[in-house]
Amino acid sequence: MNKGYKLFAGCMACLLLAGMSANARQTGRHAAANDTAVVAKEEPKAPESAVIDEVVWVVGDEPILKSDVEVMRMQGQAEGMKWAGDPDCSIPEQIAVQKLFLHQADLDSIEVSESDVTSSIDQQIDYWLQMTNGSKEKLEEYRGMSIAQMRQQMHDDFKNQQLITKMRQELVKDITVTPADVRKYFEKLPEDSVPYxxxxxxxxxxxxxxxVSQDEINRVKEVLRSYTDRVTRGETTFATLARLYSEDPGTARQGGELGYTGRGTLDPAFANVAFNLTDPKKISKIVETEFGFHIIQLIDKRGDRVNVRHILLKPNVxxxxxxxxxxxxxxxxxxxxxxxxxxxxxxxxxxxxxxxxxxxxxxxxxxxxxxxxxxxxxxxxxxxxxxxxxxxxxxxxxxxxxxxxxxxxxxxxxxxxxxxxxxxxxASITEDYQVMKDLVLAKKREEFIHNWVVDKIRHTYVRINDRYKDCKFEYQGWIK
Known part of the structure; x- marks a missing residue:
């Protein structure tokens, strides 16, 4: 239901590290583990252009591969992104910063729902499809893989992107600014820097x-009853029918699956039925909500969260x-x-x-x-x-x-x-106080995040390849 998918600016624009396969990561860990053995033999170093892949940084126990840097570089070029400073230095630094946020998200047990990850992937694929005039075949030919493979490839990176965003929000959630802070900032701001x-x-x-006519409502209910009968008789699965017929664009592609969801985020009528389901083999009665008419199938329950599939049909007007x-x-x-x-x-x-x-x-x-x-x-x-x-x-x-x-x-x-x-x-402070407040708050949050990253670097094991030691980094402390 979102209007469209937008890439994050700044360091968040660099988060889509497509192509980091599990094999590449495993290779990186082996390379990190064997690094001292290579040095001990004092073998002559191969020219950099001849190296297919190697560990260029280590942050904590996570390696950053040369291939990771190149993937981000190509991604940035495709998106028309401009890097601050030397890309050879800023790209691996941005990857390293992401690893710091992901590490903290793991420590703080930050989670994102599978449905949110899937929804973001769907929006990205829909955007790509618009670029090919809706042609699935052209998109698959251009990217050299099927839609299903694109989804699989993007999953971990989109999940990490959302984890980082949520971690950043958690870090700055208690930061506030006072009217005095706003006035002080505005007084020092050069006239040509005042926001428009x-x-x-x-x-x-x-x-x-x-x-909506009663005849149309009866028609929709009869269709939903037929879906229930077909699943009950074993002719097809609920997920298949959801993919084919559900009018909820956010879940239809996932076979109607919502992901683990709390009661408070669901329509009350929908939640009352979903949370009372006990048998995954049975399908709910027809439920009317503000969105239309649904049937629901239980997948699993975990504490105060439930994961269900649903099929939504909307009566025609x-x-x-x-x-x-x-x-x-x-x-x-x-x-x-x-x-x-x-x-x-x-x-x-x-x-x-x-x-x-x-x-x-x-x-x-x-x-x-x-x-x-x-x-x-x-x-x-x-x-x-x-x-x-x-x-x-x-x-x-x-x-x-x-x-x-x-x-x-x-x-x-x-x-x-x-x-x-x-x-x-x-903007003027009298007429646009909220605009100025938002600006000052954003600056204050930015400073807090910067200082947090510097402190996190200070307490994290970092090893970088010698060729990066003359870089001018955004954050201090990488070179120990």
Whole structure:
């Protein structure tokens, strides 16, 4: 359900170390173990160009191979990435830093769910498919392997990427800044370094969900019952049917498997059924949620987490129902313009959108990068359909009714009001305090992470190849 997959900037952009096979790692460990024996024989060193692979760094008990460095170099070139300083020095350093975070994540028992890893891999493959106009055959030909092989190759690296991200978040979760910190930073900032704030808008929405006919609901339920019968009779497996027919794009490719999940992250109706399942051979009754209708199969339970498969089907909405919902919104809009009630009152009492109804229709943006919730959206962060409508509107205008797919994957009809627009400008501490606070907080977190890495290096065994000892590294202490 995410909009798309984006690579992390900075050192996080370097995390996709595709191609580090188990055999290569094992070879690296043997090379590290036999290194002293090679030196003892004092054999003449082969030219560097003649060496196929070798251990170039050791961090803790983990080797970094020459091939690891070359893989990251090629990955960076393919992504158009620019390295800070000499790539021959910065690339192995970034790999070494990743190993420090992964080591700490292991010590702190940081975990990521298999479903999250799979979802990220799916997003990457979908992005690649877009580059080949959706041609699976062209993608497989270009990368020289099947889609299944791509998934297998990327799994460990994507899992490590998420572990590192989660570890970094854990390290800085308690860091805060005060208004005094923000003022002090802003006063010292040169005028040409003050950040530019793009145009931001505040938008209120009122939605009506077209009514699905009972005949369509009965049709969907009958299809789900047929799936249950086919699995029960042994004609096929639940996972096969999920891959073929489930309308949940995040799990269909995995045979409907969610991965180990806590109750709090699931729809309440779904969770009540999933956590009450006891027999993996039986399939649940049909469950209705905000997303549609489901059947569920238990895989396993671990404490307060459950792993299940599910098949989701969404009833189709007829054009007549859509037209009816738009007429209702037209009527509501006319009453608002006639002064019978305000848009905010109408959104509170008449809107079908639970996320905005309690806030008088005002939309909220969850800025995950800065871990903040705000009513101000940059145009690029609005749902496409809403951004298209409000782009040419004046403050106070109400749009004509339009269709969109909401966050639950359902078609809804909407009218939108442009509550406020703040044109792009240089940030000021009076008008853009949150922007400045986020900037100062990011700087403070960055400094903390830098100091943590330096301290971690100081307490970790590190051995590097002599040819790296004249490098200018970002972090101090690599050379003991």
């Amino acid at each position: 704030v793009p145009t931001e808008v505040e938008v209120e929405i009122l939605t009506r969900q077209p009514k 007829s054009q007549d129902a859509v037209d009816k919902a738009k007429l209702q919104l037209d009527s509501i809009s006319s009453d608002i313009k006639a002064g019978k009630f305000s848009f905010e009152d109408a959104a509170s009492f008449l809107s079908d959108d639970k996320d905005t109804r309690n806030n008088h229709g005002l939309m909220a943006y969850n800025d995950r990068q800065n871990q903040t919730l705000t009513s101000k959206f940059q145009m690029k962060d609005l749902p496409t359909e809403i951004a298209r409508e409000v782009e040419g509107m004046k403050v106070g205008d109400i749009s004509k009714p339009f269709e969109m797919v909401n966050s639950k994957g359902k078609k809804v009809c909407v009218i939108a009001k442009l509550k406020a627009r703040i044109d792009g400008h240089r």
